[in-house]
Amino acid sequence: MTVSQTAQNYSALIINSSDCDAISSKLPLTLVSSGSAAKTALMDSKRRFAGIFIDPVMPYPGGVELIGLAHRYRPVTPVYVLYRKNKPFTEAELDRMGVHGQLQTPISAPIIQKRIASQIFDYWFDLPAFPQITESSEEDRLYTAVLSSDLLTGSASLYDIHVRLPSGRYFKILNARDTLSPERVLGYIQKGVGFFYFKKADHELCLSYCDNLAKFLISHHEVSFELRASALYNQGQKLINGIHTEGLTAEHIDFAVLYVGQIRSFITRMDIDNLDEMRTFLAHLSLYDRSVSTAMIAGLLALPLKVESESAFRAIGLAALLHDIGMLNLPEDRYFEHPAIGARMLADVPGIDAVSIQAIEQHHERRDNTGFPGRVNGSNVNRIAELIGLSDEFINLLEAAGKNPALNPLAEMERKVFAGFSFPVIEAFRTVFMQKPTKTSSKAL
Ligand SMILES: [Fe+2]
Structure with missing residues (x-):
């Protein structure tokens, strides 16, 4: 992985069904206005996102399903929920869904910027689209790899984060709910650590919370x-x-x-x-x-x-x-x-x-x-x-x-x-x- 300064390839993904305030700033944004466009963006392996801001009342796929998709395809990218009048979720629900917060619309670039450490925008990462990891041991099969730079946002991680040592063993460097400082992440990247790892079982748990919550919502x-x-x-x-x-x-x-x-x-x-x-x-x-x-x-x-x-x-x-x-x-x-x-x-x-x-x-x-x-x-x-x-x-x-x-x-x-x-x-x-x-x-x- 090579890192060079002054260019960026990350953007904030704004998934909003209607009037997101016209945002004019240097902050790189990806704006989508339909559920299907959001799904395409989330699944596009060539794009990197610094944060995902979701309006959960989007038409299909909408509601909590979009939050689940964000977690599935961007497991360590922070997710925020947008709302107009009333907060759609309780704090406990946000926590269970792995959502980092809910923001009232219209949102502006400074509001977005406040939630994403600028380091992620300051560097150009010459990265593979999505990580391709060769599993060589039983232990490898238990972990999912994510690009190290995805953790540069300065947001709390939903999962315990590990690095893979040359011996093939995994070593925990962060507990779930804690934050790796962007400077520390950058230090790892500059030492050639291209990937961090978290447990597949933790990921599945988060995804099943989202599914269950979707079912709960429509009967609540x-x-x-x-x-x-x-x-x-x-x-x-x-x-x-x-x-x-x-x-x-x-x-x-x-x-x-x-x-x-x-x-x-x-x-x-x-x-x-x-x-x-x-x-x-x-x-x-x-x-x-x-x-x-x-x-x-x-x-x-x-x-x-x-x-x-x-x-x-x-x-x-x-x-x-x-x-x-x-x-x-x-x-x-x-x-x-x-x-x-x-x-x-x-x-x-x-x-x-x-x-x-x-x-x-x-x-x-x-x-x-x-x-x-x-x-x-x-x-x-x-x-x-x-x-x-x-x-x-x-x-x-x-x-x-x-x-x-x-x-x-x-x-x-x-x-x-x-x-x-x-x-x-x-x-x-x-x-x-x-x-x-x-x-x-x-x-x-
Ligand atoms: Fe009828």
Whole structure:
């Protein structure tokens, strides 16, 4: 490893979904504005980061998942969480996730700089992209190597840090939670110590904390709506990613995530604090989780139907997200009443069109009259209700296929489900999920 002064190859990675204050400074920054761009940057072995600043309400991958990715690919780089109004995590949660702190946005270069020792920016390290270590002993297999210069940030280490002696033995030079001074790290580097080591088992423990916390967050009612929703989008997108069909493209997935994000921000702007039922529903995760997936699929089905107007797209998304609101606190024996109850709940909510309310009321009606409550002649079912109904049926089959690999959801749609729907809606489904990929319109709101 060679070290020369006056150039740098480290930057601070800022992962922020929206308005990070325009930062003009000499501090090298890498700014990304989407979860997928963040993931790409974290996995890019040619880039080095001095610190990672994460907005945990990013769309997919978002929430705690991004923190987990940062730990996976950049195990000794300090991670900070960004937030707007309220701190998203308690101190104990930060500690368990290996997060170094949480910073209120907008953040500025001096705030970032304060957390990263400038030594990391002052030198050019002629380094391999990611360490390639040849394991030659049983003990080697227990350790992970990291570039020595990654510890120049002056931040506390999450792990015990070791050096590998010429004899092949590992020697601990730092306890977890302590900090190696940048000067000391530089001293090691100048003596030719290219790598430090920490135990793989410690790394796994930190990663599993993050995974567990992600699960905890989406069932924990105290965390913000934004953060919980972000975790739910991950689940919705996982469902879509898990659909292995010929037609679905990466553009489709991007569209579905963008679409649900736009509907979500519309609902947020509706000032739901004054709408008790809606707020409770959105907090009721087992229903809302399902609704995010329904809205993603209904939005995709609307593409080939040439839905043009913003208001029509919004009506579909709102109805899809809220279609099961009537199930809130409903005893099981009254399940068949939930479409009508949901429609009544939302009837007077400003911002929700009559067509969406009607769709909620009819989302279990079927053209072959096999649905419920059976108040509408099959041929008169609202088109949005059909989109929601077909999406719901598809999700049922995808979930069933998860438990029974012999089940082919697309074949089952043809065999059992399509009879209940109109030809244009069936054709839309076939176009999205059953055809060879063609150029997708990326129309959004
Ligand atoms: Fe329903």
